[in-house]
Amino acid sequence: MGKRKAYQKELEELQTELIGVTRWLRQSGKRVVVILEGRDAAGKGGTIKAMTESLDTRAYRVVALGKPDARETSQWYFQRYVEHLPSAGELVLFDRSWYNRAVVEPAMGFCTNAEYEHFLEVCPSFEKLLADDGIILIKYWLAVDQEQQEERFADRAGDPLKRWKLSPVDIAARQKYTEIGKLRDIMIERTHAAHAPWFVADFNDQKTGRLNLIRHFLEQIPSREFVDTPVKLAKLRGKPQKEHVTDKALTVPRVY
């Protein structure tokens, strides 16, 4: 079995268990928040895709907020995130999160030092409120060495279909690899807690990284038994029909 196939097989087994997780969530009414943080190109988007592609779209939500507008900027810092927190039975995946203020914003000068310090001070209280309310909160840092990151950037820069993923901020952040690493450590040290733990996953190989992260996530959830309920399709009445569409319809030409 080739490497690609092996990956696919492992992933599908994990995805089966993820379906079990969502079933447990629905039954128990529990709520889960997963936060994915990491440098640009670390693999957050691909991980979310791998985690969700076999899930019923009503069982999870992905939250990837853009830049706050003027109104949002003037509100309580956590306000725009709070509205996306899970209801009973939901899994919410944050592709970046309130931790923007702990790493990207201070690295790029998008917040004042006072705002940064304030965030580190109050963030644990905020997360404690969520945990005390019964929300399961799990935070991942996807780690990638600079050499790997550079390869991925070069790949994006070279592919017309991927260039839009390279924002000016991403490009500027390249030169701040070390600084971002320091901010990451401070963030982890100050906001790690039993009820809102940080886990670091090696994403130098994306596929392995995804498998390890999902495996780890599954183990944080009390129950994930996948109860397979076979679906039976009754025999069709009559013989299969062709889709003959009215002559009045316009047709998409067969070019390919």
Next chain:
Amino acid sequence: MGKRKAYQKELEELQTELIGVTRWLRQSGKRVVVILEGRDAAGKGGTIKAMTESLDTRAYRVVALGKPDARETSQWYFQRYVEHLPSAGELVLFDRSWYNRAVVEPAMGFCTNAEYEHFLEVCPSFEKLLADDGIILIKYWLAVDQEQQEERFADRAGDPLKRWKLSPVDIAARQKYTEIGKLRDIMIERTHAAHAPWFVADFNDQKTGRLNLIRHFLEQIPSREFVDTPVKLAKLRGKPQKEHVTDKALTVPRVY
């Protein structure tokens, strides 16, 4: 070049032009609505994925509304769709749409005959208002023969990861292939218009169907020139760093 690779190559060329479309939309401020309708398993979801996977996530929106709640049911029929119509520069893809009332609802008995008739009567006025406001509105029916559809259902039923896609409504609709075909023809005949045309695409082969549909869509758009703006990555200062995370962090175990 294998069939899979050939498909991928064609698709990427089309995706490049789709990026050109979104660029034109942003520059011109135009708005586009694409409606995808068709039987279950016809290929709507896969088409949307193919159309959007290389687009900047801010350039388009996918709208797939669930069952209306009691409040929505009592409102103007089009109200919950209207709130998702595009702003300047946006491409909005509807994965099923207000046409639920023209096919699925009457076939499954989810609306009264009066509601069905009323929809066919007023839908053209509604769409004319959008078109008159400058919205480009294009509607596709993805055609699939029953034999193909049955194969896809059997595939879903046999795969634990895909079973959730087979809803009870889908299963019940299987036996109504002919009736749905009649409703489809009435819908097309009564709601086709120059400013909101219906196009039928053969989706018995999904990949060919996708390519043909995207090709056709591209040709409806006045401009889709892809202006490639190469991204230059400056040379890194210093040598590449490793991502050494603080010892205080917990680590996701390497299982794979």
Next chain:
Amino acid sequence: MGKRKAYQKELEELQTELIGVTRWLRQSGKRVVVILEGRDAAGKGGTIKAMTESLDTRAYRVVALGKPDARETSQWYFQRYVEHLPSAGELVLFDRSWYNRAVVEPAMGFCTNAEYEHFLEVCPSFEKLLADDGIILIKYWLAVDQEQQEERFADRAGDPLKRWKLSPVDIAARQKYTEIGKLRDIMIERTHAAHAPWFVADFNDQKTGRLNLIRHFLEQIPSREFVDTPVKLAKLRGKPQKEHVTDKALTVPRVY
């Protein structure tokens, strides 16, 4: 009985019937939209207050939209109004409405002539869709002679508590009394319809205007019988208590 008392007595009788209207709406699930238009200071706000002050706050909604933001401006013109249309059993009162584009905007140069013409052309289709969906739509123009209007402006300008009500647009519009009158007539002629009629109410005397308008509105509604359901308060157990608050509480000083 003084004039003020007489007004109050008449108003309360009408308000009782308005409660009957909301009861009928709740029972029948019907939906009503009332649009109030008129020059600045004509009396729209006071009328809405008179109509709603005895209604259960869950039985009606008042919609007074501000200037559209950039995003809204680029959307379908009616989009931001549509989201406020009534659900089953609701009475929605519009304090100005989509008719901004028929009078205020062209008078003040806030829309192009093409936009103005387009509005007059499509507005009837839009309102027909609502009426066909079963929404009862009633439109009032509150008429006030310039002399009266000037008196009210002078009153506002002279009262520090009311000055905020005089916007620069209001002040600029003063000099356009005649032009606004012409736009009003064109609006009425082009958008009056059996299913969305315009009614003109004389508001040179505000109190009389309000009474007449409410009386007229009541007569448009098929049923408004007020069924009084007396509320019985059981005898209290024990003797009345004083509200003794804990000594630890801070107290608002008694200044008055």
Next chain:
Amino acid sequence: MGKRKAYQKELEELQTELIGVTRWLRQSGKRVVVILEGRDAAGKGGTIKAMTESLDTRAYRVVALGKPDARETSQWYFQRYVEHLPSAGELVLFDRSWYNRAVVEPAMGFCTNAEYEHFLEVCPSFEKLLADDGIILIKYWLAVDQEQQEERFADRAGDPLKRWKLSPVDIAARQKYTEIGKLRDIMIERTHAAHAPWFVADFNDQKTGRLNLIRHFLEQIPSREFVDTPVKLAKLRGKPQKEHVTDKALTVPRVY
């Protein structure tokens, strides 16, 4: 000067200062939350009306949330309140608030004892987060003796226009005067804080209560200078016009 006139005069003076407060808010970008709690018929609604009737409608918001729906009930308890917190320059008045869980809900058996205890424990952390973010948070308890409350209930019960204000919950709560008093004291003792203080205002006389509360509120705000900016109305060109409406318009009959 009669009592009514004297009240009106005092109130208008206070309202002038309230306009000054909103001006300061707009200039400073500060945010204020006022919470009004108290027994039924204590006077919360009337106080809010007195505080806001001369304010520019864009300068404040009143938040009076109904019963949470199933989805909201399953979310973080504070989530539905958070979305109404103020943006820069806004004054938000809560007519009842998250403190429902401290008094009404436990008194009426609408929450479990564990939920009640949990609320008292976490509420201070939540409010501290808001205060630390710079939101000015002021909480009032409007005190009313049972005799007064009974009089007001009897008044409502006897007036067909006011009966809708007497909900079954209100009526059931009548018999729990003492218990509610105990819950009030526990609430104040456990959630009073320098950054989120409770103040008790005597509302046995509603008008005096309102004046005292507003006076007190004004004194909590660092600046409330009312800078009067006189509005000058230029002389009209030409002589005043009559509002002659097109003959095609229907007219509201003059009944009164």
